[in-house]
Amino acid sequence: MIIGVPKEIKTNENRIALTPAGTRELVKRGHTVYIQKGGGEGSGFTDKDYKAAGAKIAKDAKETFKRAEMIMKVKEPIKAEYKLIRKDQLVFTYFHFASYKPLTEAMIKSGAVCLAYETVELEDRSLPLLVPMSEVAGRMAIQQGAKYLEKPMKGRGILLGGVPGVPPAKVMILGGGIVGTQAAKMAAGLGAATTILDINLSRLRYLSDTMPANVNTMFSNEYNIRELIKDHDLIVGAVLIPGAKAPNLITRKMLKEMRPGTVVVDVAVDQGGCIETCKPTTHTNPTYIIDGVVHYCVANMPGAVPYTSTIALTNATLPYAIQLADKGWKKACSESNPLKLGLNVVNGKVVYPGVAKAFKKKLTDVNEFLK
Numbered sequence: 001m002i003i004g005v006p007k008e009i010k011t012n013e014n015r016i017a018l019t020p021a022g023t024r025e026l027v028k029r030g031h032t033v034y035i036q037k038g039g040g041e042g043s044g045f046t047d048k049d050y051k052a053a054g055a056k057i058a059k060d061a062k063e064t065f066k067r068a069e070m071i072m073k074v075k076e077p078i079k080a081e082y083k084l085i086r087k088d089q090l091v092f093t094y095f096h097f098a099s100y101k102p103l104t105e106a107m108i109k110s111g112a113v114c115l116a117y118e119t120v121e122l123e124d125r126s127l128p129l130l131v132p133m134s135e136v137a138g139r140m141a142i143q144q145g146a147k148y149l150e151k152p153m154k155g156r157g158i159l160l161g162g163v164p165g166v167p168p169a170k171v172m173i174l175g176g177g178i179v180g181t182q183a184a185k186m187a188a189g190l191g192a193a194t195t196i197l198d199i200n201l202s203r204l205r206y207l208s209d210t211m212p213a214n215v216n217t218m219f220s221n222e223y224n225i226r227e228l229i230k231d232h233d234l235i236v237g238a239v240l241i242p243g244a245k246a247p248n249l250i251t252r253k254m255l256k257e258m259r260p261g262t263v264v265v266d267v268a269v270d271q272g273g274c275i276e277t278c279k280p281t282t283h284t285n286p287t288y289i290i291d292g293v294v295h296y297c298v299a300n301m302p303g304a305v306p307y308t309s310t311i312a313l314t315n316a317t318l319p320y321a322i323q324l325a326d327k328g329w330k331k332a333c334s335e336s337n338p339l340k341l342g343l344n345v346v347n348g349k350v351v352y353p354g355v356a357k358a359f360k361k362k363l364t365d366v367n368e369f370l371k
Contacts (some may be wrong), residue, residue, distance in 0.1 A: 001325040002032045004068025006061045007039035007330055007357055010075045012283035013308035014042025014311065017072040017093065020053040022321075024312040027054030031325045034067050043310040065089075070324060074313065076103055087111030088347070090329050092321065094118055094133075098245045098358035099272040107345045113329055119242055119352060120320065120342035127242060128338070129320065131178050132312035134267075136302040137237065138182025141265045142171070144301070145234040146190065146265045148287060148294050153293055156261030158233050163193025164188035168192045172228050174249055174274055175202045179267050183236045188212040195228060220336065225249055229258050237266035237274040244354035245272040252276050252290075260292030269297045279359040334370045343369075 003026060004016050015266035016039050018026075019039045024270040033055045037047060047057050053112035057066040065071060065084035077085060079102075095116040097104045107114050127134075142160070151157035162168035163184065163241065171187040173180045176198035186195040188211065196211075198204050204217040211217075218224050228252065229235065233350060235258075238245050246268040253278060266278040274280070277290050278339035280299040287296050302309035319340060323332040333340040349364040356363035 001328070002067055002069045002070050003321070003325060004034045004058065004180070005036065006035040006063040006064045006071065006073060008074050008082070008303075009080065010041075010078055010300060010303075011062075013300050013303045015074040015300075015303055015310045015351075016040045016045065016306075017074050017313070017317070018043055018057075019043075019314045020049040021094050021133055022052040022318045022351075023050055023055045024320060025169050025332060026322065026325060029322065029326060031227060032056065034064050036061055036064045040310075043306040045155075057085035065336055068072065068219075068255055070321075071330075072317070073322060074303075076100070077106070079106075082106040082110065083109045090115060090324065092117070092317070092324065095344055097272045097352070098100035099354045101272060101359055104345070104350075104359060104361075105114050108350065110350050111348050112345070113343070113347065114345040115324075115329065115333075115339070115342040116344045116352075119344060119354075121242060124339050129316050129342075130219065130240075132316045133309065134301045135182050136305060136312065137267045138179040139186045140301045141179070141236045141238070142184045142186035142190065142192075142234075144286075144298075145171070145236065145263050145265045148296055149233060149261070152260075152362075153287070153294070154261065154289060155263050156233055156259065160187070160234070168214075169233040170231060171195070171234045171236070172232040173197065173236045173238055174225070175240065176207050176217070176266075177238060177240055179276065181207065181242070182235070183238060184211060184215050185233075188215045195232070199226065220249070220343045222249075226254060226257065229254060229262075231259070233259075233262060235262065235275075237263045237268045237278070238270065239263065239274040242354065245358055246274040246328050246351070248274060248276040249357050250275040250277075254313070255291040255293050256290075258293050261294065262292075263294045263296065264298045267301065267363075269299050273297065286301065330370055333366075340366060340370070
């Protein structure tokens, strides 16, 4: 198979979908890999590194998309890339369709086969291709939140871990999944008084047993959320419903119950956000303030640490990319239920329930395309 890896062009996105090491593994299996010129520089990988791994260098995005049967990306295609994607071309990337209708409409129109990293799902309901970036984003949520709590950043002016004689900051985390767990580990490690909320009692029991003593658990409901936001300094949104829009757990009216300088970091912003007032921001302009509350809503947080993120992502996606390249997407998805669940839009039809529900689209049975 011919695989194309374009340079990411979303604002401040420095990751690339494949490392030189991953490239070598695909080339070893007889596949052809085109890397767009300069595509890996933001992650610390040069064209020379990719050539040494057996890749061919495409001069620009147009050539990369034109040559490829399968496109591997990090972020969802943006408007400038829509016209480069063609019928029957397999696009393997993070899509987050349910949060952005224009992208969904564009991919339907393209006739491409859209396989989303974020909905590849194992039997235990875990999301193996979302995990590495969720781990990075969860840890970064605390790193960034701590920074924006500083007074020059318009925060409350509170040190996350406090000092002897001064109590630490209070951190509230909505969601006890991968993002929430990693955020809690970081917050606890810095000494913050941390509370994780979730609706899954089994998960809360697990977290209660494994987390440090300065992490408490609480059942997530509107009453508890309203009570906690009154005196918590940093609030992390870490709610995920696979392939669907995140629910709004904190409304605009609830901001008035928070103290001025409170910081909210909504990691769920890729899926519409779990805080009503959150809207996607960039690393260039990461924050804005509403009712005195600092909002950090960067939609590609792991893009700020591209070396770590690119390697972590390739470690997770490569086994699936190999299956797709070796067998073709139809056979690979027929034989692998996790990959089949990754299919969101196929040849102009929506085949993933969460996307169909988000935009009131007709849901087509994915098995019709795998016969």
